[in-house]
Each structure stands twice: as structure tokens, then as C-alpha cells.
Amino acid sequence: MDTLTALTTRVSVPRLTDPGPSDEQIDLLLRAAIRAPDHGMLRPWRFIVLRGDQRERLADIMEQHAAESFAEADSCTLSNARNKALRAPAVIVVAAEVSEGHKVPVWEQVLAAGAAAQNIMLAAHALGIGAMWRTGAIAEDAAVKRRLGFADKDQVVAFIYLGTPAGTLKTLPDETPDRYVRELPDD
Template sequence: MQALDALLNRVSVPRLLEPAPTPEQREVLFAAAMRAPDHGHLQPWRFLTVEGAAREQMGELLAEAARLQDSEVSEAALDKARNGPLRAPLVVVVIARLQDHVKYPKSEQLLAAGCAAHGILLAAYAQGIGAVWRTGELAYSPHVAKGLGLAEGEEVIAFLYLGTPQKEPRVAEKVDLAEFVSAWPGKS
């Protein structure tokens, strides 16, 4: 697949089935993530893979976080939290590792980690792997961070769900670029 094809046509694929990406495919996914723009070569990211029974444990962690957030949370919301990680055979948790640095602000490091996540999505599309970026408010819970073993200065920025597309991915819609791009006329 040509790089421009992946850049111009990647779409989210929310309905995913077994099998998960192979070890060889995963190597490509994470190698692509490592190519994210990264001033200072800080590599302000890391990844957790969650699959098999660990997805159920992650679901329980999310349900606990929902209960801590709202003691009157509905059973439907708890079930949604529990079942979230079961949407795909593989969940990649993208973690930003934000460091104090005299030259590279944390905001830039956070953007770099987001680019690493996007690299995984692009590499998944290029390999025919279905992928979707879902996060939600529970991803930012201190309880979830602790349960996933995050260190100080780390934060979850993405749950990437990966697997085999249940059906043919939709075609990317064309966007009117004029709505987003304009020339700056210079300082007046």
C-alpha cells in the first residue's frame, strides 16, 4: 500500500473480530509509532497490549472507576464499561510519558504521543487490520491509571481497538479543504 493511500483513506473500523494482529503485524504497528515527530528524541510514549482474559480484567477496572466516579452509576453504564475492552481481540493502551524538559514542553510531548497513536492506526490500515481510537472519560480516571500501572507523569491518551474488520470498511468521505485551509495575508 502506498503511504498516501493510508493517509488519505484510513477510516475507523468499530466492528472488530478475531483474529488479533499477528506478532509480525504488531511489530510493524509499533515500529510505525516510533516514527512519530519527537523533538529531542524523548520518546514520550509507551504502549500496553491487552488481550485474552486481560480484556475482562480491564473491563472490571473500568467498571470500578465508573463506580468510584458516581456511586449511583447505572448497571447499564457498568456493563458498558465492562464490555468496552471486549469490542476487539486486542486493545493497545497508548500512554503519554510527560517529562519536565527545559526545551520541550509537556504539551508538545503529548502531541507527539498522539502522533505515535496515529502511526499505529495508519499502519493498521495499511496492513488491512481494523482499528478504532476510543477513549472516553474513564480513560482519564486516576483509578484506571493506577490499575494499569502508570507512573507519575504518565497518562492514558488512547485505547486503540484492533482486530479483523467484521465487514468491509467504509469509504473515507471527501472533505472540502477550503473550510480548513486559508492563506495568512501577513501582518497588517
């Protein structure tokens, strides 16, 4: 798939199944990720690749988060939280390990990590791999960050779920850029 086709046809794929991406494909996704633009060459992006049984660690973290967030979480809530980590064959956690007090502001560093995440999304689409970018409350939770190996100052920007699309891809929205394009305001 050529670059412009990938850019203009990408869709999220919420339902993902086996097989997951191969070692070679994961390597390509990460190579694409680290070509994201990065002010100051700070390289703020970090990636945790979880496949197969490795996802159980993320499932533990999601379950613990649910238990800590909802005082009255029942076993159903806990198992739902746990199963979120297992809903695709592979998950890449993308985080920004930020440098505070640097002349490049933190928001730019977080955006750079977000651009890395988007490169993964696009590379996955180009390779025929289904992908879905998710975050939620767990992305901002200090205990979750610590369990993932990050500090509270850092920002989890994406849990990217990857696998083979289950069913057909959704149709592209019938949308043109016009409604988002503005003119400069009059003086």
C-alpha cells in the same frame, strides 16, 4: 498498500471481530509507532498491548471506573463498562509518560505520543487491520492511570481497538482540504 493511499483512505472501524492482529502485526504496529517525531528524543510514548484474556484486566479497570464515577451504577452500567474492553480482539493503550520541567513542553510530549498512536492507526490500515481510536473520561482519570501503571502527570492518549472489520468499511467523506486552509491575516 502504499503510504499515500494509506494516508488518504484511512477510516475508523468501530465494529471489530476475530481474528485480531498476529504477533508479527503487533510488532509492525509498534515499530511504526516508535518512528513518530519526538522533540528532544524524549521517547514519551508507552504502549500496553492487551489481547485475549489480558483484556480482562482492562475490563476490571473500566468497571471500577464506572463504579467510582456513578454512585448509583447498576449491574447493567457496570457490565457495559466492562464490555468496552472486550469489544475488539486487541487493544493498545497509548500513553505519554511525560518529563515535567523539561525544555520540551509537556504538550509537545503528549503530541509525540499522539503521533505514535496515529502511526499505529495508519499501519493497521495499511495491513488491513481495522482500528478505532477511543479515549473518554477514563483517559483522564487519576485512578485509571495509576491502575494502568502511570502517574497522574502522564496522559493516556488512546485506547486503540484492533481487529478484523465486521462488515464493510464506511465510505470516505467527500471532503477537500480547502475549508481548513487559511490565509495569513492582513496586518
